[in-house]
Amino acid sequence: MKANKLTFKHTIYASYLGYITQAIVNNLAPLLFLIFKDSFGIPLGKITLLITVNFFVQLAVDFAASKAVDKAGYKPSVVTAHILCAAGLIMLAVMPQICKNSFAGLLAAVVVYAVGGGLIEVLISPIVEACPSDNKASAMSLLHSFYCWGCVLVITLSTLFLHFAGKDRWQLLAVLWALLPLFNAVFFALVPINTLTGEGKGMSYRELFSHGGFLLLIIMMVCSGASEQSMSQWASALAESGLGVSKVAGDLAGPCMFAVLMGSARVIGAKLTNRVSLSLMMCVSGVICIASYLITSLSVNPVVSLAGCAICGFSVGIMWPATFSVASEKFTRGGTAMFALLALAGDLGCMGGPTIVGEISATLSDNLKSGMLVAAVFPAVLVVCVLLGSSKKFNPR
Numbered sequence: 001m002k003a004n005k006l007t008f009k010h011t012i013y014a015s016y017l018g019y020i021t022q023a024i025v026n027n028l029a030p031l032l033f034l035i036f037k038d039s040f041g042i043p044l045g046k047i048t049l050l051i052t053v054n055f056f057v058q059l060a061v062d063f064a065a066s067k068a069v070d071k072a073g074y075k076p077s078v079v080t081a082h083i084l085c086a087a088g089l090i091m092l093a094v095m096p097q098i099c100k101n102s103f104a105g106l107l108a109a110v111v112v113y114a115v116g117g118g119l120i121e122v123l124i125s126p127i128v129e130a131c132p133s134d135n136k137a138s139a140m141s142l143l144h145s146f147y148c149w150g151c152v153l154v155i156t157l158s159t160l161f162l163h164f165a166g167k168d169r170w171q172l173l174a175v176l177w178a179l180l181p182l183f184n185a186v187f188f189a190l191v192p193i194n195t196l197t198g199e200g201k202g203m204s205y206r207e208l209f210s211h212g213g214f215l216l217l218i219i220m221m222v223c224s225g226a227s228e229q230s231m232s233q234w235a236s237a238l239a240e241s242g243l244g245v246s247k248v249a250g251d252l253a254g255p256c257m258f259a260v261l262m263g264s265a266r267v268i269g270a271k272l273t274n275r276v277s278l279s280l281m282m283c284v285s286g287v288i289c290i291a292s293y294l295i296t297s298l299s300v301n302p303v304v305s306l307a308g309c310a311i312c313g314f315s316v317g318i319m320w321p322a323t324f325s326v327a328s329e330k331f332t333r334g335g336t337a338m339f340a341l342l343a344l345a346g347d348l349g350c351m352g353g354p355t356i357v358g359e360i361s362a363t364l365s366d367n368l369k370s371g372m373l374v375a376a377v378f379p380a381v382l383v384v385c386v387l388l389g390s391s392k393k394f395n396p397r
Contacts, residue, residue, distance in 0.1 A: 006190055006191045007192065008131045008132055008191075008192055008194075010187075010190075010191045011127065011128075011131055011191040011192055011193060012128060012139075012143075013187075014187045014188045014191050015127055015128050015146075016143065017146075017180065017183075017184040018078070018081075018082070018120050018124045018184060018188070019120075019124060019143065019144065019146040019147040020146055020147070020149065020150030020153065020180065021082060021085050021116075021117075021120060021150070021180060021181045021184060022117055022121065022124075022147055023147050023148075023149075023150025023151045023153070023154055023259075024089065024150065024154050024181070025085050025089070025116065025117040026054070026117065026350075027150075027154045027155065028092075028154055028158060028173075028174065028177060029054070029092070029106075029110065030051070030232075030233050030234070030236055030237070031154070031159065031236055031255075032170055033236070034236075034237060035162075035167050035170055036050075036106065039102075040096060040102040040106075042102075042106075044237075044358070044361075044362055045358070045362040046103065048354070048355060048358035048359065048362070050106060050107070050110055051233050051351070051354045051355060051358065052354075052355045053107055053110050053111060054110050054113075054114045054351075055229075055347050055350040055354075056114075056351050057110070057111050057114035057118060058114050058115075058117050058118035058121060058343075058347040058350070058351075059118070059344055059347040059348050059351060060118070061114070061118025061121075061122070062118055062121060062122055062341070062343040062344030062347055063340070063344050065077075065118065065122045065336075065340055066122070066205075066337045066340040066341075069122060069123065069336055069340075070336050074123060074126070074127055074193045074195060075189065075193050077119055077123055078119070078120070078123045078124070078127065078188045078193075079188050079189050080116075081115075081116045081117075081118075081119035081120045081123065082120070082181040082182070082184050082185035082188065083181070083182070083185050084112055084113060084115050084119070085116035085117060085120070086116075086178040086181040086182045086185070087112050087113070087116075088110065088111075088112035088113020088115075089109075089174050089177055089181070090175055090178050091105075091109035091112055092106065092109035092110070092113070092171075092174045093170075093171035093172070093173075093174040093175050094171070095108050095109050096109075116181070118343075118347065121343040121346070121347065122339060122340045122343050124143070125143070125324055125339050125343075126195075126335075126336055126339045127193055127194075128143050129328060129339075130193070130194035130195055131194065138270040138271070138273045139270075140325050140328070141266045141267075141269040141270035141273065141318070141321040141322070142267065142270040143321070144266050144320055144321035144324075145262075145263045145264075145266035145267050145270070147263075148259045148260070148262040148263025148264075148266060148317065149259075149263050151232070151255070151256075151258075151259030151262070152256060152259045152260050152263065154177070155236075155252070155255050155256040156252065156256055158177075159248055159252060159256070160248075161173050161176075163248050203331065203333050203334050203337060203338060204337060205337055208334065208337065208341060211331075213330060213389060214331065216385050217326065217327050217342065217345075217389070218341065218342070218345040219345075219381065219382075219385050220282075220319075220323045220382055220386065220389070221320070221323050221342050221345035221349065222348050222349040223379065223381050223382035223385070224316065224319035224320045224323055224346060224349060224382065225320070225346040225348065225351075225353065226349035226350070226353025226356075226375070226378040227286075227289050227312075227315075227316045227319060227349075227353065227375070227378040227379045227382065228262070228316040228319070228320065228349075229349070229350040229353050229354050230293075230353035230354050230357045230371075230372070230378065231292075231296070231309060231312045231313070231316075231372070231375070232255060232259075233354040233357075234357055234358070234361075234371070235254040235255035235258055235309050236254065236255050238254070238296075238305075238309070238368045238369070239254040239255075239309075254309045254310070255309070257306075257310035257313065258309055258310055258312060258313030260310075260313070261310055261311070261313040261314035261317070262313035262314065262316060262317040264314065265313075265314045265315070265316075265318055266318065266321060268317075269281060269317065269318040269322065273325070278318075278322045278325060278326055279326075279386050279389070279390050281318050281322060282318060282319060282323075282382070282383075282386045283383050283386050283387065285316065285317070285319055285379075286315070286319075286380070286382045286383035286386065288311065288314070288315035289312060289315035289316055289319075289379035289382075290376050290379045290380055290383075291311070291315075292308045292309070292311040292312035293308070293312065293372055293373065293375050293376035293379070294308075294373070294376055295307065295308030295311070296308035296309050296312065296369070296372050297369045297372040297373035297376075298369075298373065305369075315379070319382065320346060323342065324339075324342060326389075353375060353378055356371065356374065356375070357371030357372060357374065357375050358371060359371075360374055
């Protein structure tokens with residue numbers, strides 16, 4: 001590839017691969033939770049810490065990255081992010097084997113790829129927002145759908161690999177997945193990248209938080225991340241241990257269908273942005289999400305519970321990208337700081353939601369359904385915030 005022959009179309013393609021990389025670092029480890037438990041003797045409550053650390057580190061990066069990214073530039077930062085993701089995935093395979101404390105080795109790997117994942121979360125959306133486009137909301141929704149297609153790839157290919165190659169080959173699986181971010185690091189080094197605002201022209205944190213409307217957007221991002229990841233991070237373990245189905249059937253029918261329907265919702269949302277208001281789509285999605293958590297947690301039929309898991313994927317699909325789009329429309333000078341804060345809030349939800357589910361489940365005799373029931377509060381709060389945000393009182397200036 002020659003840099004002078006690559007256009008912003010290739011920048012979009014690299015961004016798609018960036019969100020697939022994000023899907024790898026967020027979803028590979030949860031597929032291996034029970035393997036970690038059996039191989040290294042790590043209890044469920046301790047495994048929850050892997051989720052917490054992953055999203056806590058991403059959250060910290062979201063908070064600290066704004067000024068650093070503006071100073072270093074988008075291109076060096078996004079290339080570094082992919083290199084860190086690849087390094088962390090390789091460490092996931094190696095560190096538990098060479099460390100005296102296997103869990104410490106896993107945590108070290110998670111920290112490294114979480115730094116890369118946090119940078120990707122901060123960078124990819126503004127990179128795409130800065131690309132020439134006639135319909136920014138549609139482009140944003142389509143972009144975020146690739147996180148979902150990445151989840152489908154990770155879940156399907158990883159599940160099939162573990163089934164046919166054997167669970168004891170999981171280290172090779174992690175190394176193979178590291179090849180994609182390595183490739184994309186090179187790809188991003190060659191494509192053209194614009195910035196959203198000139199140096200010093202973006203809004204500051206203080207300016208953003210001075211608007212009540214932005215505070216609502218922050219809460220909406222927290223609830224979006226919590227609604228999505230509370231189900232996504234625990235669906236595999238719930239299907240295998242809580243519903244009593246095989247790992248292959250559980251992963252494909254539960255978390256895989258979750259990702260397929262989440263991606264489908266984002267593609268549909270991209271097509272509807274010019275005809276249906278984002279607020280209406282988010283309210284409807286929130287109500288469906290509440291119902292999906294109730295179905296998953298309260299049904300005694302495994303098939304119905306798995307259906308609830310899949311429906312949840314469709315319901316959360318529009319939440320995250322729609323919030324980004326609303327923020328971009330209302331805060332045109334938001335710049336990197338705005339996207340960093342929204343990513344931070346989303347990752348706070350991604351960390352807090354699954355952690356709450358895991359802790360409640362561990363407290364109540366390792367019953368994951370109990371934690372899932374409590375998670376229904378996240379989409380409920382989202383709906384309330386969307387309704388408040390629709391009023392003139394909370395519209396930003």
